[in-house]
Amino acid sequence: MKNEMSPVTSVYFVTLLKAYLRGTKTRLEVLEELRGVTPVQHKDEDVHTEISRLLFKTASELNENFYQEIVAAISQATDTTPSREGVIHQLEAMLTGFITPQQLFDWATWHNEPDAEDGAGFFSDIAVDYFCTQLLPTSFGELTISHYKQALKIFLSGTHNSLKDKVALVLLSEKERQRFLFYLGDYIQGHTSPEQLDVYLLHKFGMDHHSFPYMASLSAIMHDPGKLPALLHMAAMDDD
Template identity: 70%
Template sequence: MKNEMSPVTSVYFVTLLKAYLRGNKTRQEVIEDLHSMISLPLKNEDTHTEVSRLLFRAAAEINEAYYQEIVTALSHATDTAPTREGVIHQLQAMLDGQITTEQLLQWATWHNEPGDTNGVSFFNDIAVDYFCTQLLPAYGAMLTTAQYQQALKIFQSEPHNSLKEKVALVLLAEKEKQRFLFYLGDYIQGNSAIEQLDVYLLHKFGMDHYSFPYMPAITAIQQEPGKLPALLRMAAMEAS
């Protein structure tokens, strides 16, 4: 018999699920919160069960009507997108061994549309958008601990600059660093026109030379290719 007089309401589950979706709580923290409020016996397969399913199951154990109440509340919610603070929290937890890389990827990509490499654009922060919808789906399983530590450093940078942070996140991948050196080297040595540089910038960063934050620095080293590695380190936020 369901405990319909339980002090735990559907609002509790909605709040907990929103906290997970935004990234303020990790999978493990959600499970610990559930255990502190109700008895939630975990099954063997729950190691890989998506967090919302665990929450829905726990809610149904209290009141079968909670499922529809939670679905209704979330379908009208505008505060379920991953946030910068959420990315920092999840990355730190992964680096500390509190969640696995697989669980980080599961959290970061829950919103991505199947077959759509660009994901759903409902983020308020373009760096977070790129991290969740493009970087992790493409490279997440291949990134090293050092690269994840660098990603955390990028998101913790002060003052925040989403354009520069997106550039640095793109440049986490070694092959993107090589492309950066090639295309910008071609341009600063006069071997390619600004239109060709724009093709690269738009394709890789979603910016043209008017919006690319390092264009003044690129202009300043025209015909000085020896200064390009230093510019790369600055753009990758690796400069000391």
């Protein structure tokens, strides 16, 4: 018989699932909450179960009606997108050893699964979008602790400019820094036009020279390529 007297409702599970999807709770924090409020005994293998499935399983064991209630609430929700606050929380948890890099990856890329909804227009923050849908999926094996620390610094930036944050995330890679110097160097020396520069900017940053946030700074050092490394330093948000 289901535990109909439990004070826990489907809303609790919806809130917990949203917190995980947005990133403000890690999977381990979700597991700890479940152990604290439900009488269901969690097995060792649950640690390796995808967290939304575990939430649905636990909710259904408490009340068979919860499953449909949670599905209905989540399917209509608009606040299940990975958030900047969530990225910061997950990165901090990984850097302190509370979660592993793989668990960070699993959280950040859940929406990239083939059967997930199309992510177009899904993110309100283009820096979070880039981190989750491009940086981690394509560069996960190359990222070091130093890269993750720099990414956290970027997301914590007081300016909170998503365009600049995305540029800095792209420039985590030494290879991308060299490309930055090469293509922007060609431009400021007059070898390429703004339209030709757009080919690089659109491919690497998803921006043209009208939206690239450092265009004014670039124009200010035209024909003075010796100042380009300082611009790279600023765009990458390197420490002084």
